[in-house]
Amino acid sequence: MSEAAVEKALDQKMNTVPLKMIGKDVSVYYGEKRALFDVNLDIRENTVTALIGPSGCGKSTFLRTLNRMNDTIENCRVTGRITLDEDDIYDSSIDVVELRARVGMVFQKPNPFPKSIYENVSYGPRIHGLARTKADFDEIVETSLQKAGLWNEVKDRLQEPGTGLSGGQQQRLCIARAVAVSPEVILMDEPCSALDPIATAKVEELIHELRANFTIVIVTHSMQQAARVSQRTAMFHLGNLVEENDTDKMFTNPDDQRTQDYIMGRFG
């Protein structure tokens, strides 16, 4: 098989992955200021999609449109169309609470509730009525913490405050908390930027494992991280989507000169 044929086969394989979310002509305005310009970006199912780009390029803004966290910002206006499994998430028939139960989020700074580890994880299932009995909750807490790779570290101190954990553990607790609601998509906004390299490695490993069950969109400043954890990468610059491609291709042979420059560290 020629190299071109292999590439074509790979392309085809990637292209057969169903699309989980579709962003069409997405623009975001903060008051008069326009932060995103007609972004068209698809999120593939059970794939890690990395959003990269220099600071202020709109990647976090785009991420936050995916579960309507921008709604909480005053003067923020979103135009265009974003669908989750064919449903327009900005349609009035979609409740934002329901949407966020399907599209979870992990933030830049670990933000566990100042409550026990158990309460942190069980809070989501409790408000959404996913469990009734104590045993159900125990099970959700255990499996969620296991999925987040935190169970062995905290199983003996579930009643201790989540804020007493180390930074890396807190971030994994936040991931467990998001996982506990059984979302379809998990959005991560620079989840490792406040962590040391060892904690970062653990979270990256975790992202790898989570991919089997969840669709993940991750914003990152680290090229290496994007290369390590993602299958698809989207490059943003000044509110525009510059390029979206397979991660391997993006980091070896990008189509756009600006991507090339950014990856090589010429700006950013």
Next chain:
Amino acid sequence: MTDVASPTVRVSTRPAESRRDIGIKRRYAAERRFRAYGISAIVIGLFFLAVLVWSVVSKGYTAFQQTTITLPIEFSEKVIDPKNERATDPKQLQTANYPVLARDALVKRLGIDPKKRPLVKQANDMVSDSVRTQLRDIVVADPSVIGKTIPVTLLADANIDSAFKGQIDLTVEESKRKVKDQQVAWMNELAEAGVLKKSFNTGIFSFGASSRPEAAGVGVALVGSAYMMLIVLVLSLPIGVAASIYLEEFAPKNRLTDLIEVNINNLAAVPSIVYGLLGLAVFVNFAGMPRSAALVGGLVLTLMTLPTIIIATRAALKAVPPSIRSAALGLGASKMQTIFHHVLPLAMPGILTGTIIGLAHALGETAPLLLIGMVAFVVDYPGSPLEPSTALPVQIYMWANEAERAFVERTSGAIIILLIFLVIMNLGAILLRRRFERRW
């Protein structure tokens, strides 16, 4: 060319430059000066606090002691009910001439000839007029005491009380002072016998208003204050917290909410007497609520406390880190759930502190209560917030207007009681803060 160029060691030949003057000394001097200002400000503040506390306590601590005379009182039927009508006329026991019983007992104890009227009168003046109600209450409660002799502890008259506490200068000419030499002699005689002595003054906590200092207390005023505090707490906490949550979390930011915010901040600075006028006009004159009632006082103080609570609550809500809100919203909690499950519990210490400080202000407030008629001579405990009552600071104000020596110490004593309540409330605020404070 095999020789390696040996690196030559260069010795600096530049002369040592004098170091730049970057004003280190000046900076440290400025810092020392600033610290000195701060320390002197604190020292001055502490000095005045000490002066205040010392002057109040030194004048007021004697108010917590009361001179009493314990005498065997003969509940003679001849005096109480000479015609034996008590079975048919219930008024008889109410209107009997009880002070005579005390006078007779004292005259007997001192061995005075009952026919020497001036001496008997002097002896009678040593006992408080309040024996009338005291003895009446004993008899009414248990009419079977009539005809018996039982020891009763009576309040000494305020002048004897002052003299016994050493507050009256006995070197002054007899005609110019309120205590006669004969009375002092009797006083000393009774004191030696252990009949007349100082004991802890429970009356100051339980009595109501009285023109006789020895029978005056802040009990009734405390009940009035308690009613008002209850009304203030029950009304201003929920209203204030609800208003703050709405303004802080739900209300759109526009001209109207800006205007409301400015107004709330200004209302917190409105002189309290203006609230009194408002209460008089709206609650008493317009709504027709009873004058002097704790209900009206409580409503006025609620209005006065609301801005304080709203400002404190909004500040506490603002101080909750946005990351907590994002976390809850990101999990799919509704706005309501986010606020009530996460934001409010974290803001609670701040809200409670603000509320208690607002209540403490309300407890010490006098001016608005004067306008709505709570500056009243209230003898009986108010059974409900609708009955006439007075308040602790108003009681202090009224006593401060009295001329008698014994009222001076009572004024200071009441101030001590008020200060103790305020200290307890503020301590409570600190403890609540410590107890509920959580880290994030």
